[in-house]
Amino acid sequence: MSDDAPRLEGPLPPAALDDPHLQPYAKHPERAQAVAAVAMVVGFLGFIGFGVAYWVGDSAQWEAVTLGGGLLALGFGVTAWGKYLMPQGPFEEERHEFHSTEAEREAMTAAVTERGGMVLRRRKLLGGLFALGSTAMGIVLLFPLLRSLGPKPGNTLFETNWTKNSQLVTVDGRPIHVDDLAVGGVLTVFPRGYTGSSQDQVILIRLAQLGPLDPPLVINPPGRTDWGVQGYVAYSKMCTHLGCPVGLYQEQTQQLVCPCHQSIFNVLSGAIPEFGPAPRPLPQLPLTADSAGNLRSQSGFNQAVGPGFWERP
Amino acid sequence: MIDKTIDRSLRWLDDRLGIAKGGRTFLDKIFPDHWSFMLGEIALYSFVVLLATGVFVSLYYIPSAHEIVYHGSYIPLRGQRVSEAYASSVGLSFDVKSGLLMRQAHHWAANIFLGSIAVHMARVFFTGAFRKPREFNWIVGVSMLILGIVNGFLGYSLPDDLVSGTGIRIAYSIIESIPLVGSYLGTFLFGGNYPGNGIIIPRFYILHVLIVPLLIIGLLAAHLGLLVKQKHTQFGGKGKTEHNVVGTPMFPTFIAKTTGFLFMTTAVLFLLGGLAQINPIWQFGQYQPYQISYAVQPDWYMGWLDGALRIMPSWEWVGWGHTIALEVFLPAVIFPGLIFNIFIVWPFIESRHTKDLAYHNLLDRPRDRPLRTAVGVAMLTLLFMVFFASSDDVLANFFQVPLVAVLWFFRIAVVIAPVIAAVVAYKICNEMRAAEGVGKRKRPQIVTRSSTGEYSTTDAEPRPGDGVEELDAIPVPTYIDLVPPELATGVGVRRVMR
Numbered sequence A: 001m002s003d004d005a006p007r008l009e010g011p012l013p014p015a016a017l018d019d020p021h022l023q024p025y026a027k028h029p030e031r032a033q034a035v036a037a038v039a040m041v042v043g044f045l046g047f048i049g050f051g052v053a054y055w056v057g058d059s060a061q062w063e064a065v066t067l068g069g070g071l072l073a074l075g076f077g078v079t080a081w082g083k084y085l086m087p088q089g090p091f092e093e094e095r096h097e098f099h100s101t102e103a104e105r106e107a108m109t110a111a112v113t114e115r116g117g118m119v120l121r122r123r124k125l126l127g128g129l130f131a132l133g134s135t136a137m138g139i140v141l142l143f144p145l146l147r148s149l150g151p152k153p154g155n156t157l158f159e160t161n162w163t164k165n166s167q168l169v170t171v172d173g174r175p176i177h178v179d180d181l182a183v184g185g186v187l188t189v190f191p192r193g194y195t196g197s198s199q200d201q202v203i204l205i206r207l208a209q210l211g212p213l214d215p216p217l218v219i220n221p222p223g224r225t226d227w228g229v230q231g232y233v234a235y236s237k238m239c240t241h242l243g244c245p246v247g248l249y250q251e252q253t254q255q256l257v258c259p260c261h262q263s264i265f266n267v268l269s270g271a272i273p274e275f276g277p278a279p280r281p282l283p284q285l286p287l288t289a290d291s292a293g294n295l296r297s298q299s300g301f302n303q304a305v306g307p308g309f310w311e312r313p
Numbered sequence B: 001m002i003d004k005t006i007d008r009s010l011r012w013l014d015d016r017l018g019i020a021k022g023g024r025t026f027l028d029k030i031f032p033d034h035w036s037f038m039l040g041e042i043a044l045y046s047f048v049v050l051l052a053t054g055v056f057v058s059l060y061y062i063p064s065a066h067e068i069v070y071h072g073s074y075i076p077l078r079g080q081r082v083s084e085a086y087a088s089s090v091g092l093s094f095d096v097k098s099g100l101l102m103r104q105a106h107h108w109a110a111n112i113f114l115g116s117i118a119v120h121m122a123r124v125f126f127t128g129a130f131r132k133p134r135e136f137n138w139i140v141g142v143s144m145l146i147l148g149i150v151n152g153f154l155g156y157s158l159p160d161d162l163v164s165g166t167g168i169r170i171a172y173s174i175i176e177s178i179p180l181v182g183s184y185l186g187t188f189l190f191g192g193n194y195p196g197n198g199i200i201i202p203r204f205y206i207l208h209v210l211i212v213p214l215l216i217i218g219l220l221a222a223h224l225g226l227l228v229k230q231k232h233t234q235f236g237g238k239g240k241t242e243h244n245v246v247g248t249p250m251f252p253t254f255i256a257k258t259t260g261f262l263f264m265t266t267a268v269l270f271l272l273g274g275l276a277q278i279n280p281i282w283q284f285g286q287y288q289p290y291q292i293s294y295a296v297q298p299d300w301y302m303g304w305l306d307g308a309l310r311i312m313p314s315w316e317w318v319g320w321g322h323t324i325a326l327e328v329f330l331p332a333v334i335f336p337g338l339i340f341n342i343f344i345v346w347p348f349i350e351s352r353h354t355k356d357l358a359y360h361n362l363l364d365r366p367r368d369r370p371l372r373t374a375v376g377v378a379m380l381t382l383l384f385m386v387f388f389a390s391s392d393d394v395l396a397n398f399f400q401v402p403l404v405a406v407l408w409f410f411r412i413a414v415v416i417a418p419v420i421a422a423v424v425a426y427k428i429c430n431e432m433r434a435a436e437g438v439g440k441r442k443r444p445q446i447v448t449r450s451s452t453g454e455y456s457t458t459d460a461e462p463r464p465g466d467g468v469e470e471l472d473a474i475p476v477p478t479y480i481d482l483v484p485p486e487l488a489t490g491v492g493v494r495r496v497m498r
Helices: A002-008 A029-056 A060-085 A102-122 A124-147 B002-017 B019-028 B035-058 B084-094 B099-126 B135-157 B162-176 B182-190 B200-230 B250-275 B300-311 B326-354 B370-389 B392-399 B403-434 B464-470
Strands: A091-094 A186-191 A202-206 A232-236 A248-250 A255-257 A264-266 A272-275 A287-289 A295-297 B067-069 B081-083 B244-249 B317-319 B322-324 B445-449 B455-459
Touching (some): A029 A060, A060 B250, A272 B403, B002 B019, B019 B250, B035 B099, B035 B250, B067 B084, B081 B084, B084 B099, B099 B135, B099 B300, B099 B370, B135 B162, B162 B182, B182 B200, B244 B250, B300 B326, B300 B370, B300 B392, B300 B403, B326 B370
Antiparallel strands (some): A248 A255, A264 A272, A287 A295, B067 B081
């Protein structure tokens, strides 16, 4: 603001009351005033209405209509007052270049380079030590800022709670019998004792038949032919893209779809990604059934579940 | 009487603060008139509403992942185990009077805050308002855009509902994708491998209500301070030069109009907040890491990042015992980083290209700078394409086309559409520049039919209101003479008979 000082040395020349710059924009100022007045009255009533709506009712709709309506009408009234009834000018003000004179610039540069340079050049050792100390301070202060936040990842990204012979349970902790799922059914399961765990979520599918008389389809990739049992296959439910639950099972195409970014995994061939951004198959959990007919895991996963990270081999 | 009191008060203040000189200049500050100058005001006033409604909702929200049994008035949730964060968000909506209105107005204000920033930024870009001496303000503005997006994400993550939890999960995986340090940053920030130990909600909360807003307020003060110091840009026209600003003064004309605009912006936000449902968290339910719903989409300003993730091919790099999740790192970290950096350095790229080191206070018409306009259109097209790609599943459903086809369409369109749009924009600019009288304000045409059946057109008389445009601009007068006009003299005083 101070850069405008020259203009304000003395009072500016007066303007006559009927100067056209001071006249309202409205062709019929009385009408504009009437419109603004009506709007402001409506605004006032709107706010009264909000008060009533608040005490009497409990409706967000009425509160919005009264408060919003009041604000809209009052705002319209004030705007109309400003636009149609207040002096419209046009008025002008000068711009002043903000840069200083050449002499001032030189003086500034000189103050920095000569005065500052003088002390730095004379005491190089101190300058260097101060820089060293500050840098060290900056680095060590990052330790508490970052390192105190949480634990190192350690093995947690690689591990799940699935081990040899873990019992499959539903989110309620109920074991799953081989007869529980109809063909074409899906269920989210966890190892017993870890229900609801993000890292351990597994999607259990009883693969659909092609036709009513066909045998259930189980086409496992080589080496995994015995990883399913009675048409059941199980995959990690964590998408290998960004870790969303791969929750959409399309029975007709035998695909699992991740609703987050539409990665599509083929259930019949080891959940390899057929389309979308997911880079890797969903890790498969080898299944077996115990003597009571309840589903269990043959072992844990043979790789890290979920999205990729630097330490993943 | 009242005038004397005001005079005494101002003198009292001036004795202590020296406000008269600067204050007078401030009241005389000239605001040029153009509808597009209101876009930034929408952003400013949405931010005011964000602060006000934010204070309200923060009085009821509990930033805690601690699990409790829901006992509130929303019957379908009764007896369920939910987090305190979720229970308090639902409670704010149903058990606090006016709570739903305030919460939804807060959410709408966030969406419109960022929307108006985006449009304001486009206006500044296409009219060249970022040129010398306003490069700093452009960078300050871009920084506020980035912080606004971040804070929007943090804010809608707080209720701990199913949709927001999914967003946090994705954010974790994006952090995890950063080579070398990603796994560490993730577990540090979340207090363990996802979902961590529950600390993320209070951490997001303090970032959302204190740290990021403080940064935004600081930048906002700088933005407005620079605007006052450097004064407004204006479009060219009668009496408007590089060395003046023509318009209406801060007091009283602008202050009245802008106060009204504040009220009307607030009105729209509250009308939306009460009438247009947004983020019905009680329908989504408490977040569980193993649950998900169909058509999961972030708020609109995150859409372009989500879309980039969707159309990215599955290029994971594996070698030397390490994995780089390029399918995440490139679209979610490198891509936005690149875009924001292009924004920030654009003023310098352009001035280097044009070798133009002069001050610019008059705005460009977009058609007069075809190359810049083409670049801007290409950028907007790119961003729109990735934005729409974030709805690929919804689009596939709506148009009944295979998802695969939609995805391939966007993969190709993201590359080709910006180029086509740029060429078309460039050509349109040149066509418009070649046309005569383009951009001139036109008077209404009166068509008359003569008795012999001939038609002719003439310009209509200027409306009395339009006459203001014909006047010469004068400095804002200090005193308004109540003396008869013929006695008033001085520079800039013009007398007309009315």
